[in-house]
Amino acid sequence: xxxxxxxxxxDQVFKxxxxxxxxxxxxxxxxxxxxxxxxxxxxxxxxxxxxLPSRKAENSGIYTALMxxxxxxxxxxxxAFPVGVAAGIYLEEYAKNNKLAGLLEINISNLAGVPSIxxxxxxxxxxxxxxxxxxxxxxxxxTLSLLILPIVxxxxxxxxxxxxxxIKDASFALGASKWQTIWHQILPASGGGILTGVILAxxxxxxxxxxxxxxxxxxxxxxxxxxxxxxxxxxPIQIFNWISRPQAxxxxxxxxxxxxxxGITFIMNGIAVYFRNKWQKKWK
Amino acid sequence: xxxxxxxxxxxxxxxxxxxxxxxxxxxxxxxxxxxxWYEEFxxxxxxxxxxxPNTVTAFIGPSGCGKSTFLxxxxxxxxxxxxxxxxxxxxxxxxxxxxxxxxxxxxxKEVGMVFQKPNPFPKSIFDNVAYGLKIQGIKDKQLINDxxxxxxxxxxxWEEVKDxxxxxxxxxxGGQQQRLCIARTLAVEPSIILMDEPTSALxxxxxxxxxxxxxxxxxxxxxxxxxxxxxxxxxxxxxxxxFYLGELIEFNKTKNIFTNPEKKQTENYIxxxxx
Ligand SMILES: Nc1ncnc2c1ncn2[C@@H]1O[C@H](COP(=O)(O)OP(=O)(O)OP(=O)(O)O)[C@@H](O)[C@H]1O
Ligand SMILES: [Mg+2]
Numbered sequence: 083x084x085x086x087x088x089x090x091x092x093d094q095v096f097k098x099x100x101x102x103x104x105x106x107x108x109x110x111x112x113x114x115x116x117x118x119x120x121x122x123x124x125x126x127x128x129x130x131x132x133x134l135p136s137r138k139a140e141n142s143g144i145y146t147a148l149m150x151x152x153x154x155x156x157x158x159x160x161x162a163f164p165v166g167v168a169a170g171i172y173l174e175e176y177a178k179n180n181k182l183a184g185l186l187e188i189n190i191s192n193l194a195g196v197p198s199i200x201x202x203x204x205x206x207x208x209x210x211x212x213x214x215x216x217x218x219x220x221x222x223x224x225t226l227s228l229l230i231l232p233i234v235x236x237x238x239x240x241x242x243x244x245x246x247x248x249i250k251d252a253s254f255a256l257g258a259s260k261w262q263t264i265w266h267q268i269l270p271a272s273g274g275g276i277l278t279g280v281i282l283a284x285x286x287x288x289x290x291x292x293x294x295x296x297x298x299x300x301x302x303x304x305x306x307x308x309x310x311x312x313x314x315x316x317x318p319i320q321i322f323n324w325i326s327r328p329q330a331x332x333x334x335x336x337x338x339x340x341x342x343x344x345g346i347t348f349i350m351n352g353i354a355v356y357f358r359n360k361w362q363k364k365w366k
Numbered sequence: 367x368x369x370x371x372x373x374x375x376x377x378x379x380x381x382x383x384x385x386x387x388x389x390x391x392x393x394x395x396x397x398x399x400x401x402x403w404y405e406e407f408x409x410x411x412x413x414x415x416x417x418x419p420n421t422v423t424a425f426i427g428p429s430g431c432g433k434s435t436f437l438x439x440x441x442x443x444x445x446x447x448x449x450x451x452x453x454x455x456x457x458x459x460x461x462x463x464x465x466x467x468x469x470x471x472x473x474x475k476e477v478g479m480v481f482q483k484p485n486p487f488p489k490s491i492f493d494n495v496a497y498g499l500k501i502q503g504i505k506d507k508q509l510i511n512d513x514x515x516x517x518x519x520x521x522x523x524w525e526e527v528k529d530x531x532x533x534x535x536x537x538x539x540g541g542q543q544q545r546l547c548i549a550r551t552l553a554v555e556p557s558i559i560l561m562d563e564p565t566s567a568l569x570x571x572x573x574x575x576x577x578x579x580x581x582x583x584x585x586x587x588x589x590x591x592x593x594x595x596x597x598x599x600x601x602x603x604x605x606x607x608x609f610y611l612g613e614l615i616e617f618n619k620t621k622n623i624f625t626n627p628e629k630k631q632t633e634n635y636i637x638x639x640x641x
Binding site (some may be wrong): 179247248249250251253254255256257258262266267270271345 | 428441443446447472474475478479480481484485488497498500501526547550551554563
């Protein structure tokens with residue numbers, strides 16, 4: 083066998099290995115979603131979405147958990163989006179070559195790998211106890227913001243890095259200041275990438291359970307939060323709670339709630355993909 | 367059409383004489399014993415030269431001899447380069463442009479630059495040309511409109527694009543893009559235009575158009591152009607500077623450089639014996 087044949091053979095082997103892995107992943111995912119759908123789809127109706135939780139499975143709904151998740155999502159966006167994007171811009175455009183930035187960079191990459199429960203412990207200590215926010219929506223959102231900040235920062239930096247130097251040069255050469263160049267050239271050109279990163283990070287936040295349990299989110303709340311200082315529950319915790327009940331009715335509820343949670347994440351990821359494609363077309 | 371362009375937001379000290387319109391007609395560049403380092407590497411080794419107003423000066427020399435480095439000193443584009451350091455004086459209109467309190471943004475409105483690869487913004491043709499005015503805080507729609515049209519006319523692009531000013535600048539051909547970039551530079555009304563190999567990425571017809579344009583622009587602007595094309599240098603420039611290994615070997619009227627060079631190295635280079 084000569085070299086070319088050998089390479090071609092390697093190509094083939096690698097190709098089949100790739101297909102095999104993809105198929106395995108897809109099959110498992112399909113089985114999982116199919117199973118959940120069979121268990122839960124019949125349970126989903128308007129009442130299920132608007133009912134408060136109850137001791138009886140057939141009267142229970144996800145209203146408070148859904149509202150809790152929406153509250154958490156909204157507050158986390160408000161906190162993490164500006165802070166993360168600003169930090170990304172600073173690190174990429176202003177602090178590129180100083181030592182502090184190097185140190186920060188390593189730390190941020192490491193933070194992205196820290197288990198989420200550790201963030202929960204940090205949130206419990208800092209937000210719930212020291213800042214005395216209690217087990218509130220605000221404390222939960224701050225904790226989740228910390229959790230997703232590294233992702234937002236890293237994806238902002240990646241998006242900014244993709245803007246060609248020639249565009250920045252042209253802007254500076256016309257007399258634009260650094261800030262004007264960031265505002266008029268860099269941000270519009272990297273907006274799609276930044277938004278995609280932020281939405282993907284948020285869709286991770288909406289599925290997080292552990293850190294919120296540590297912070298003190300409730301498993302059973304008979305009311306919807308009215309302000310950032312109220313106690314709350316979220317979808318994953320509600321699901322967790324139902325799954326640990328012995329009655330078959332609650333298992334069905336859990337499956338139905340999982341379908342809705344999956345739906346929310348799919349929609350968010352869909353929006354992210356939409357933004358990415360739209361921006362790519364515009365800026366090509 | 368004479369429009370004053372006072373930027374209401376400008377900060378720091380402006381190069382007074384640059385804004386002064388009486389001196390605007392006689393800008394010139396003067397360098398004294400310029401040395402440049404990139405970290406430890408000595409890229410420019412002590413160059414003094416003076417460039418006359420309303421002339422085209424060509425920088426020639428083999429790759430890596432420091433032409434771009436030297437050119438980019440005039441609008442301070444090397445400022446962001448890591449490890450860059452400078453010794454010596456550069457005066458534009460008699461003002462030292464590397465003095466501490468010089469406003470670099472103001473300087474760059476006076477000293478425009480066109481790059482090797484056409485680099486239009488990913489914006490419409492109109493917005494590309496209007497960009498320099500908008501960042502100065504100019505809001506007057508009529509003024510912006512007029513300036514965009516006159517700039518596009520100056521570079522001979524108006525007839526080609528007047529019906530689709532909303533089209534992306536990136537949708538133009540390479541040669542059109544480069545003329546758009548020149549129009550963008552003209553719109554802020556500089557008095558000096560720096561060009562770093564502006565035609566090296568273009569076909570012969572586009573190149574000819576840009577050479578013709580440079581010839582016309584000389585009436586109003588002082589132009590410094592880096593080129594690897596000897597015919598181009600001899601066609602369009604009044605003065606030619608030959609650089610070699612960070613030094614200015616010879617600087618004279620283009621006619622003299624090409625017909626009767628004083629230095630052997632210059633002669634060898636322009637006749638293609640090395641470089
Ligand atoms: N950013 C930089 N960092 C370090 N060294 C640099 C940098 N830019 C240029 N140099 C070095 O300085 C010298 C002069 O470079 P310059 O780009 O000015 O040459 P040039 O004459 O324009 O060449 P060319 O004709 O290829 O464009 C070269 O040896 C180059 O390697
Ligand atoms: Mg060069």
